[in-house]
Amino acid sequence: MNSFTLTQAAAVDEAVSDFAGHTGAAYLGGGTNLIDLMKENVSRPTHLTSLNHLSALGQIEDLPGGGLRLGALATNADTAWNPEVEVRYPLLSQTILAGATPQLRNMATNGGNLLQRTRCYYFYDLATPCNKREPGTGCSAINGMNRVCGVLGTSESCIATQPSDMCVALAALEAVVRVQGPNGERTIKFEDFHRLPGDQPELDNTLAPGELITAIDLPAQGYAKNFTYLKLRDRASYAFALVSVAVGLEMDGNTIKTARFALGGVAHKPWRDQAAEKMLEGQTASPDLFRQVAAKVFESAIGYGPNSFKIELGKRAIVRALKQATEMDQALDSNAFLNTNP
Amino acid sequence: MSQTIATPPTVRLDSDVIGKPISRPEGAAKVSGAAKYAAEYNVPNLWYGYIVDSPIAKGKILKIDVDAVLALPGVKQVFTHENVPSFAWFDRSYKDDVAPGGSPFRPLHEPEIMFSQQPVALVVAETFELARYAASILRIDYEVDENFNTDLEKARAAGKGFDAPKGKTGFLPPPKPKGDAEGAFKAAPHQVTGEYTHHAQHHNPMEMFATTVEWLGDGKKMNIYDKTQGAPNVQQYLRKIFSLSKEEARVVSKFTGGAFGAGLRPQHQVFMAVMAALELEHSVRVSMTRQQMFSMGHRPHTIQDIKLASDEQGYLQSLQHTAFAETSQFEDETETVVNWSGILYKCDNSKFGYELAKIDVDTPADMRAPGAATGSFAIECAVDELSYKAGVDPLEFRLLNYTYSDPTENKPFSSKRLIDCYHEGAKRFGWEQRNPEPRSMREGNMLVGWGMGTGCWDASMQKAAAKASLSADGKLTVHSATNDQGAGTYVIMTQIAAQTLGLPLDQVTFVLGDTNLPEAPLQGGSWTAASVGSAVQATCQEVGKKLLKLAQKMDNSPLDGVAFEDVQFADGHMRANEDITKSVAITEVLATSGEAAVEAESSAQPNPINMLKYSMHSHNAAFVEVKVDEDLGTIHVTRVVNAVAAGRILNPKTARSQVLGGTVWGISMALMEEAYLDNNLGRYMNHNYAEYHVPVNADIHKIDVIFVEEEDDHVNPLGVKGVGEIGMLGVAAAIANAVYHATGKRVRDLPLTIDKLL
DSSP states (O other): OOOOEEEEOSSHHHHHHHHHTSTTEEEESSOTTHHHHHHTTSOOOSEEEEOTTOGGGGOEEEOTTSOEEEETTSBHHHHHTOHHHHHHOHHHHHHHHTSSOHHHHHHOBHHHHHHOOOOOHHHHOTTSOBTTTSTTSOBSSTTSOOTTSOSBSOBTTBOOOOOOSHHHHHHHTTOEEEEEETTEEEEEEHHHHBOOOTTOTTOOBOOOTTOEEEEEEEOSOOOOSEEEEEEEOSSSSSOOOSEEEEEEEEEETTEEEEEEEEEESSBSSOEEOHHHHHHHTTSBOOHHHHHHHHHHHTTTOOOOSTTTHHHHHHHHHHHHHHHHHHHTOGGGSTTGGGGGOO | OEEEEOOSOOSOTTOSSTTSOOOOTTHHHHHHTOSOOGGGOOOSSOEEEEEEEOSSSSEEEEEEEOHHHHTSTTEEEEEOTTTSOOOOSSGGGGOOTTOOEEOOOOTTSOSEEOSTTOEEEEEEESSHHHHHHHHHHOEEEEEEOOOOOOOHHHHHHTTOOEEOOSOSTTOOOOOOOBSOHHHHHHHOSEEEEEEEEEOOBOOOOSSOOEEEEEEOSSTTOEEEEEOOSOHHHHHHHHHHHHTOOTTTEEEEOSOOOOOTTTTTSOOHHHHHHHHHHHHHTSOEEEEOOTGGGGSSOOBOOEEEEEEEEEOTTSOEEEEEEEEEEEEOSSEEOOOOOSHHHHHHSOOSSEEEEEEEEEOSSOOOOOOSSTTHHHHHHHHHHHHHHHHHHHTOOHHHHHHHTOOSEETTTTEEBSOOOHHHHHHHHHHHHTGGGOOOSTTOEEETTEEEEEEEEEEEEEOOOOOEEEEEEEETTSOEEEEOSOOOSSSSHHHHHHHHHHHHHTOOGGGEEEEOSBTTSOOOOOSOTTOHHHHHHHHHHHHHHHHHHHHHHHHHTSTTOTTTTOOGGGEEEETTEEEESSOTTSEEEHHHHHHHHTOSEEEEEEEEEOOHHHHHHOBOEEEEEEEEEEEEETTTTEEEEEEEEEEEEOBOOSOHHHHHHHHHHHHHHHHHHHHTOOOOEETTTTEESOOSTTTSOOOOGGGOOEEEEEEOOOOOSSSOTTOBOOOTTGGGTTHHHHHHHHHHHHHSOOOOBSSOOHHHHO
């Protein structure tokens, strides 16, 4: 880890100007990803603008019109266990709790969650070429151990995935990201927040330099009646998703009125396919329909060998998640049965 | 120093403390942080070394630019092959007690790179953080040699295999062939041919490898606090390389936070720390990062071929088992892999083979149940497959082919109650309710599968020594240079000593992990209980004999004329067996004698006659239930019954913990563990705790441990076989077999991850 200076910002304006006043600065929230990256020398900021005294950003509060504002500095744990979130956005609550460990969730912030970097093995290992870490060096994963890498929206320069669970739910919930930067405040639709790698895989998102996430706004519709988060991984906790699916539905009997879903573990961003969502709307829920939708989502998928299984697994996960959400039969959750085991 | 040849057990079965679930005396120190591990000795004025490792798999260091690093205030030195003195003339000076054949790796010796993550430099600085930072800016230019291979399959296809050579202590070549294995195979009605693989697996103990060297400022005298499974082995290694005396290189290892074989051989951090301390004449600590622990040994990637055939009834007609395993370019790491297949099953026609191939990785190392975990997975899966072909229940199939003597050596077992493991395990598990048909059992939308597997491990004993001192206040201290990597050495040795001299447990202290103490073997091979336990018992008996002599010198001694064999020690008293009213308190004997303490030193070693006469092994039978979500490829191991026959159980609490740990590791091996080797880069890519998966608590469900106790007068004086490895065996195969029973799908390549079940 290189030497760095640290400022404790007392206000958002101050944080933004402190950042702008230092070359090589990074914002520090819970630090659960940044500090690791610094230890591995993947990230070498020379200055940290700590946000941890910005208590105003730690709130979770109602929005006029029925939405909910999640402060960027509220922890993942506080968000997941917030009564409003649990009741109105149970999909988000479940999704957060499917990620990381209690210890990490106690430290990790909502803003930081959106900014966590890929877990592609090569990104973390300075001994290997990686376009995301060092543009122009090449992608080792494409012909390497890419079991954890993406199959949708990949490019020749990068097949990394965005690793967050929370973001998958936020994509399905159509959240809005509020940011403040040197040029003032703006909002970014969640689907526009993360980007595909293209030929600039070093950029994970569309934040301008110095921009700081202040809050995440949830729309009024929380899909609290028909939802599911299905996460498939190599062990029951503290493992990133191989494939995950967040689903929120508005049902009328057995008819799907509104459908929102997103996938994790398959792309450089939480993967939403609005055409696939449309295929569900106005239709009667059925396994056949779900299979058609799943096939549609993965139409353009490319497997790279070790990760090719994600295409089939992703389809099956969509079918299962939609089935669970429509039936709202949480007993079908792949872990639930274990609790009743003799 | 007297020597005791192993004799039948003298510990009484009505014992107060042997066989009781006594808690570890060091437990409170461990959970409160008072127990010091190697990197926790905060000696004054300490400098810190950070290891720099190679990013390439093969090539040569061209240039190391140390100037920028040395210019940093607080950096003390950068050690590389360019400035580390040549300490020893011969590479054999680097051979430790358990080194395999070949030429051991010599850290910082030459510019050649032989494996990715090879240590190439040590940066020493005033703080760990500075050393780590300095290491990150050390510029090293390499000449990359693209002509390397880390792919075992490729080496095999290219015909690079060679018969595993002798050279490593404890390695047994495959058993000799019997009968006509190929002919019998062809003629048999039921046949199984299968290739079984697992990939490289890394030990990953919780405590990372570290050494703190305390420079004492008196010549070359050092206290070397090291993470190891055996201080004496480390000391021998250091003495040979650096020409040090026993007094100069005192190695201390009081607590070891798991090691599982990774700590058998001295690791390069101890070389680095001692080298730096000697060169700088200063206290130095070198600790590895988690990532660096993927550069120091692993369970070798192994490909196994099995051909198994039976007659119509299910009696084995042909048993053929060969293994093909990786080793490094510079050493021939060998494990005994296939032998246990021949020990477990009766078959007149058998053939075994074991080949190695050199690839460009670091030398593999023993890892919990080395070889047996590998071999047991393959043979137990193949047996299961054949049982289906023969239409015989998998348990019944094993009973049909059960053997009461060791077919590979044609001699009886010293004891073997595997059959009771089968029966008791099956009963506890409810095996009789099993529907033999694959895919026949369901719960909700989950497929349920029941499978089983068997394991066999050697009941070994090594020579070990101990000394004991009984002070006038009746407190006994027993010493031996052995180790406790969490197995429970402290508590079982305390029990044995307390039992032998009839003292309360709280009057007995066992001291270990210091080369100033009587020599003991490495903690490995499940032999500590037998080896060190027998030495402790023998030593305490010597104390007892001296006590008896002192007692007999007392006026009107109640034990006058009573032979040692006719005396019992209990409740702090010596008593005549024939008349227990003839009794004297041990403290009274000591007070009357005027001696400050009674001391003795003794050792124990295996009985060569018994070793010739008997085959000595522990056994187990593991029964497993899995639930499989077939659509999603997820497997949950919901129940395990692990029945173990390992001689006498000294402490059912710590023994159960050992078997629980082994069972969890079996689950881990079956479902999760694989170091992903990128053959383009020759590098393990998931080299951290987040991506190299072992189970979390939520992955582990019900585990039931059964001990089928064996009375064994032949194996060693205590009648123990050790439980360090046996619990792991059979579990991975049982899971794979249960998955087949659930799904009808055979996966012969571990781990059984989601992608393989889709």
